[in-house]
Amino acid sequence: MFNKRGWIRLPRNVVVGHGVLSQTAAAVEELHLAGTPLVVTSPTPRKLAAESVAEQFGGCSMVTVEEASFAEVQRVIEEAENCEAGFLVGVGGGKVIDIAKMASDELGIGFVSVPTAASHDGIVSGRGSVPEGNNRHSVAAEPPLVVVADTGIIADAPWRLTTAGCADIISNYTAVKDWELAHRLKNVEYSEYASALSRMTAEMLVDNADSIRPGLEESAWLVVKALVSSGVAMSIAGSSRPASGAEHLISHQLDRIAPGTALHGHQVGVASIVTEYLHSGSMGRWENVQEALGALGAPTTAEELGHSPEDFVEAMTTAHEIRDRYTILGDGVSEDAAIEAATVTGVI
Numbered sequence: 001m002f003n004k005r006g007w008i009r010l011p012r013n014v015v016v017g018h019g020v021l022s023q024t025a026a027a028v029e030e031l032h033l034a035g036t037p038l039v040v041t042s043p044t045p046r047k048l049a050a051e052s053v054a055e056q057f058g059g060c061s062m063v064t065v066e067e068a069s070f071a072e073v074q075r076v077i078e079e080a081e082n083c084e085a086g087f088l089v090g091v092g093g094g095k096v097i098d099i100a101k102m103a104s105d106e107l108g109i110g111f112v113s114v115p116t117a118a119s120h121d122g123i124v125s126g127r128g129s130v131p132e133g134n135n136r137h138s139v140a141a142e143p144p145l146v147v148v149a150d151t152g153i154i155a156d157a158p159w160r161l162t163t164a165g166c167a168d169i170i171s172n173y174t175a176v177k178d179w180e181l182a183h184r185l186k187n188v189e190y191s192e193y194a195s196a197l198s199r200m201t202a203e204m205l206v207d208n209a210d211s212i213r214p215g216l217e218e219s220a221w222l223v224v225k226a227l228v229s230s231g232v233a234m235s236i237a238g239s240s241r242p243a244s245g246a247e248h249l250i251s252h253q254l255d256r257i258a259p260g261t262a263l264h265g266h267q268v269g270v271a272s273i274v275t276e277y278l279h280s281g282s283m284g285r286w287e288n289v290q291e292a293l294g295a296l297g298a299p300t301t302a303e304e305l306g307h308s309p310e311d312f313v314e315a316m317t318t319a320h321e322i323r324d325r326y327t328i329l330g331d332g333v334s335e336d337a338a339i340e341a342a343t344v345t346g347v348i
């Protein structure tokens with residue numbers, strides 16, 4: 001894998017709207033990509049969208065993945081080599097899209113992103129995120145050449161997937177604060193432009209929270225636009241920094257301690273309530289994060305996530321260990337401090 005430092009790699013065609021799934025092949029054709037694709041998907045999105053996408057490419061090969069892991073990335077690479085795929089099309093949620101973009105990067109072929117839910121901001125980003133042992137890897141991956149987001153399919157997806165995407169965006173507030181802190185204290189490379197874009201994306205979402213409601217296709221539109229914008233911020237930064245700080249570290253730890261309990265976006269949202277408290281104490285800014293999440297119907301407590309107070313506190317006190325990314329957690333939050341922050345904010 002290679003990381004082109006200093007390059008901003010963005011999608012060429014972003015197609016968003018009702019019924020646009022049927023335009024996937026047309027959006028790709030414009031790019032003159034060679035060969036036929038391998039479609040990478042998971043069981044539910046396969047029925048909802050991937051079969052129709054494969055048909056548009058003349059019934060091309062398809063592989064179904066079950067989890068986000070390096071083993072699954074390897075399996076997709078082997079399938080792609082077997083069918084001599086010219087490019088990969090990821091159809092589904094964040095895990096499928098991450099696997100497809102990482103496999104594309106390894107194979108040196110193009111990647112097309114077809115999200116079936118507005119649940120995460122990896123739709124557009126050139127980053128892949130996969131757990132391995134006790135660590136979490138955010139690696140350079142192939143950014144999509146084409147993004148096709150069918151708001152008809154996304155608006156029909158379970159509402160909790162959309163609120164997870166909203167919470168992933170709201171967490172940009174604290175991610176940016178962590179990035180600024182790391183820049184000041186550790187001279188970490190920083191982009192004013194990427195951080196402003198990331199913060200503005202969160203603000204636009206919060207300002208429009210009243211119009212984000214289940215079943216409304218305009219809501220799917222708004223959230224997809226925000227997810228695209230957040231992904232662009234990551235592409236400009238060349239890292240996930242603008243959209244991933246201490247709240248993401250806590251969420252990645254929760255995935256390790258109690259896998260499969262809650263959605264990524266919901267976890268980072270709840271964690272950002274406590275990291276905002278760690279940043280600004282009793283100034284009440286954490287309440288703004290809590291209110292924004294609550295207004296959108298996203299969880300605001302560990303209990304609503306399905307996590308025990310003990311697991312949440314363990315995630316807070318160990319999150320700094322999983323990645324070399326300086327945040328407000330510094331070299332570790334003590335158990336007492338973690339309990340205090342999570343209790344004051346009502347998270348536990």
Ligand SMILES: NC(=O)C1=CN([C@@H]2O[C@H](COP(=O)(O)OP(=O)(O)OC[C@H]3O[C@@H](n4cnc5c(N)ncnc54)[C@H](O)[C@@H]3O)[C@@H](O)[C@H]2O)C=CC1
Nearest residue numbers: 044093094095116117119120121122125127128129157264
């Ligand atoms: N690379 C990046 O920049 C980013 C990566 N991520 C990663 O993405 C993952 C989280 O993504 P999620 O989408 O939350 O999880 P996920 O990929 O596990 O999807 C959640 C579930 O929703 C189902 N689903 C998808 N579309 C559906 C639809 N229309 N109707 C019914 N079910 C549907 C999926 O099949 C899956 O069972 C995490 O691994 C996270 O680390 C998240 C943000 C950014």
Ligand SMILES: O=C(CO)COP(=O)(O)O
Nearest residue numbers: 121129138240243244248
């Ligand atoms: O989830 C992300 C941004 O929302 C990606 O961040 P990570 O690099 O922490 O996986």
Ligand SMILES: [Zn+2]
Nearest residue numbers: 121168264268
């Ligand atoms: Zn995220």
